[in-house]
Amino acid sequence: MTNIKNNDFLALTRQHENHLPASRFEDNKHSFEIWDTGVLQVSPIGASKFDLAIVLSAGIHGNETAPIEMINELIKEILTKEITLKRPVLFIFGNPPSMNINKRFVIENLNRLFCSTYLNGVDINGDRTNLERQRAEKLEGYVARFYQTYDSENKCHYDLHTAIKDSVHEKFAVYPYIGNSPWKTQQFELLRAMDVTTVMLMQKPATTFSYHSSSVHGADSFTIELGKVRGFGENDKSKFEKAKVTLRNLMCGIDVDKTLFDEANFVMLKVHRSITKNYGDFELGFDDQLANFSEFKEGELLAKENGDDIVAEIDGEAIVFPNAAVEIGQRAILTVVPTSVSKSII
Numbered sequence: 183m184t185n186i187k188n189n190d191f192l193a194l195t196r197q198h199e200n201h202l203p204a205s206r207f208e209d210n211k212h213s214f215e216i217w218d219t220g221v222l223q224v225s226p227i228g229a230s231k232f233d234l235a236i237v238l239s240a241g242i243h244g245n246e247t248a249p250i251e252m253i254n255e256l257i258k259e260i261l262t263k264e265i266t267l268k269r270p271v272l273f274i275f276g277n278p279p280s281m282n283i284n285k286r287f288v289i290e291n292l293n294r295l296f297c298s299t300y301l302n303g304v305d306i307n308g309d310r311t312n313l314e315r316q317r318a319e320k321l322e323g324y325v326a327r328f329y330q331t332y333d334s335e336n337k338c339h340y341d342l343h344t345a346i347k348d349s350v351h352e353k354f355a356v357y358p359y360i361g362n363s364p365w366k367t368q369q370f371e372l373l374r375a376m377d378v379t380t381v382m383l384m385q386k387p388a389t390t391f392s393y394h395s396s397s398v399h400g401a402d403s404f405t406i407e408l409g410k411v412r413g414f415g416e417n418d419k420s421k422f423e424k425a426k427v428t429l430r431n432l433m434c435g436i437d438v439d440k441t442l443f444d445e446a447n448f449v450m451l452k453v454h455r456s457i458t459k460n461y462g463d464f465e466l467g468f469d470d471q472l473a474n475f476s477e478f479k480e481g482e483l484l485a486k487e488n489g490d491d492i493v494a495e496i497d498g499e500a501i502v503f504p505n506a507a508v509e510i511g512q513r514a515i516l517t518v519v520p521t522s523v524s525k526s527i528i
């Protein structure tokens with residue numbers, strides 16, 4: 183029997199924002215293990231070998247509520263036996279205390295603390311071990327435990343977000359840097375099924391959750407931006423339906439057809455550069471409301487700091503995730519340019 187009241191794992195998580203004791207229960211189809219607040223492993227009963235182990239995370243930023251609500255609904259469908267999983271899934275609500283204050287984070291951006299970055303330096307209060315640093319370390323441990331438990335041939339991780347700004351391309355994915363490895367048609371088709379046809383190819387390592395799963399565990403891993411930041415209960419669920427159906431299918435063993443891949447169906451972009459905020463007076467050179475993927479001409483102003491202008495280096499350089507309020511030393515703008523994946527894809 184479930185010990186999740188009203189089958190609402192999000193409510194349980196938010197009621198216990200810092201800790202939930204580990205527990206286990208099962209029905210005739212699935213075993214459920216709560217590992218911590220916001221961390222739930224669900225596994226099909228009866229099989230011991232699986233072709234794919236799936237990590238689904240949301241709420242790494244607490245105010246990005248649409249994917250949090252979507253994942254909660256998928257969990258509810260399992261708990262109420264509406265659907266039956268074919269593959270084990272680790273569900274993660276990343277930062278429950280920040281969900282409860284409707285903020286991106288409490289002290290520090292959790293999505294800059296992975297790959298053991300939580301060990302480095304101190305936060306703005308001089309603290310080495312704030313809750314977000316502790317959470318990053320724990321989440322890394324849970325993901326490792328999950329992938330080690332199943333030791334499946336394939337691993338994937340979809341880290342679901344929503345963006346702060348409007349966006350020329352409403353839904354888009356970040357494909358973490360994978361060195362010389364090829365991009366995967368299967369993954370592009372899965373994104374397309376989710377209604378995500380704009381993909382940003384990262385060109386170097388990062389300290390994000392998706393890069394961590396990709397680089398440490400070899401998972402097919404993505405940060406996926408499904409729309410714009412809104413409060414709990416304010417999201418238009420119809421806009422997330424294709425993402426939800428695709429993830430439900432994946433969990434239930436229904437895969438996309440990778441032979442349908444055609445690059446013409448996508449907007450493929452590669453990161454041209456990452457502009458770091460180096461001084462406290464950093465300011466954007468454009469309207470704060472400008473949409474992600476707005477293009478600039480060579481020489482147009484992107485930002486100013488310490489008396490210097492930072493300008494577009496080439497025509498068509500487009501901005502993504504502009505944020506002058508980040509901490510000094512962090513990424514304040516990404517710029518992207520068109521690219522092709524045709525030379526390195528399987």
Ligand SMILES: O=C(O)CCC(=O)N[C@@H](CCC(=O)O)C(=O)O
Binds near residue numbers: 293346502504505
């Ligand atoms: O809209 C924004 O400025 C931020 C949206 C967001 O949280 N994006 C992620 C992207 C992570 C990645 O680069 O893989 C982030 O900034 O953490």
Ligand SMILES: [Zn+2]
Binds near residue numbers: 242243246343344
């Ligand atoms: Zn986010």
